Amino acid sequence: MMESRGAVLTLVVVSIAGAMLFTGCTNAPPKTSSDVYPGSQTYTPSTSIYSAISIPTEGVEIKAYSVPDGDIQDILNWFKNKMLSEGWELQKNISIVSISVPQTGTISYGGVIFKKGDQGRGIWAWQQDNNAYYVIATGAWSKFSGYEAEQLPSSDQAQGEEPIERYPGSVLLGYDKSGPPTDLSIYLDYGTSDEADTVAAWYKQYLQSNGWTLDSEGSDSAGHYLDFSRGGETLGINIYKPTETIAYTEISITYYKKGLPAEDQTSGYEPVPRYPGSVMLEHTDMTFSGMRTVSISYGTTDSVDDVKNWYVSNIPAEGWTLLGTTTISDGVKITFTKGTSTTLQVTIESSGYNTTLIDILYTSPA
Incomplete structure (x- = not known):
């Protein structure tokens, strides 16, 4: 009997070991x-x-x-x-x-x-x-290697006009500006080590206390999305939480401004007096084949008719001869001449947002 039990035990052990x-x-x-x-x-x-x-x-x-x-x-x-x-x-x-x-x-x-x-x-x-x-x-x-997320730089990586105050302690990572001064777009990207919730709360408090209206807001697992407006200005602010590839909170701002700037955006030679109170928006001055061409854009909040009447009444006093006026879409084109080779073309158009654009094209022998 003992031999039989030993055989059984041996079989059980071997079976368990075999299973493992x-x-x-x-x-x-x-x-x-x-x-x-x-x-x-x-x-x-x-x-x-x-x-x-x-x-x-x-x-x-x-x-x-x-x-x-x-x-x-x-x-x-x-x-x-x-x-x-x-x-x-x-x-x-x-x-x-x-x-x-x-x-x-x-x-x-x-x-x-x-x-x-x-x-x-x-x-x-x-x-x-x-x-x-x-x-x-x-x-x-x-x-x-390859698993480290992008870290927040210690200093600005770009520079440019910042239309609103940046989030405290953030760094500017990207910048782009496009469009004419009367229809301006600015894109800014910032980074911060603070939580996305904290950043969103700061922008809401700061902007609303400075005259901006919160038009809409939303959030999801990726971040917060805020839209503001103030007169002719609009702001879209997207605040993204850190991800597997970016180890910091990213702040993406899109700023739009439609309307007239408060001051000149550039400077240069002006061949005739400008319309009173207008601001210079663009200026180019080129000489080619013995002819000088000066192109200037101004802006004013006055009406097309007011600007037209001023130029028709005042430019001849500067020695110019009025050749004629032509009605165009949303405005008028006025042509003057001086001597045999110098011409002045004034194009006056309404651009919306309570702005009238004045484009001057001056040509004369160099």
């Missing part, structure tokens, strides 16, 4: 359970997983686990909270996507990459059927 050898992937939960997601079991993934989801394998320590009936979003959130509480800095959040992996099939995967000093650590998790799996890779930060 056959699976070759999952073992008992690790002893250091506080360092891994609850319920984790050590695991050996197929080698195709590492290349498929871009897990570094050279010069790093790799640990892999399975979580029966686990959820990869819960796993990644758990590690994110744990790592941040330990002083690690989140460098990249890899959004969950589905891919096909050779020898494995279709999986959903995501990841989180951290940095502390010169060390890096990444957690990649994937879902297959009802089970979750994850890999922890730890090593020198240089082994995680």
Whole structure:
């Protein structure tokens, strides 16, 4: 009887060992359970997983686990909270996507990459059927090249006209200006390390206390969106939260202004007196083939008729001869001459927004 029982015990042990050898992937939960997601079991993934989801394998320590009936979003959130509480800095959040992996099939995967000093650590998790799996890779930060998010510069990267006060402590990252002074567009991009919610609240308070009207506002998981207006000015402010590729809050501002500026935008030779109270918007002065051409644009809030009557009444007193006037769309064109080779053409048009444009074209021998 003793020999029979011994044989049975031997058979049971061999059977269990054979079962463990056959699976070759999952073992008992690790002893250091506080360092891994609850319920984790050590695991050996197929080698195709590492290349498929871009897990570094050279010069790093790799640990892999399975979580029966686990959820990869819960796993990644758990590690994110744990790592941040330990002083690690989140460098990249890899959004969950589905891919096909050779020898494995279709999986959903995501990841989180951290940095502390010169060390890096990444957690990649994937879902297959009802089970979750994850890999922890730890090593020198240089082994995680390509995962570092764009950092906020310490100083301005661009310069230009800023029509409103910038958010305190922010840096100017991009600038562009287009359109004539009476229909001006300015685009500005700023960056700040402050939270998007804080930035949005500051702009709302600052702009409304300075005469701007909040026309609309919205928000979603990506950020906040604000629209303001004040007279002929409009502002669109988009405030984007940090992402997996940009590690700071981005402030994108679009400024439009329609109407007449308060002062001259340029300067230059003026061949005839300007209309009283008008401002100079553009000026060019060129000489070619012995002829000088001066082109000037002015703006005024007076009507087309008032401006026309002034030029017809005052320019002849400067020695010019009126050749005639021609009605055009939204205005009038007046032509003068002086001597045999000098001409002056004055085009007066309404441009909307209580603005009348005056275009002067002067030609004479150089």
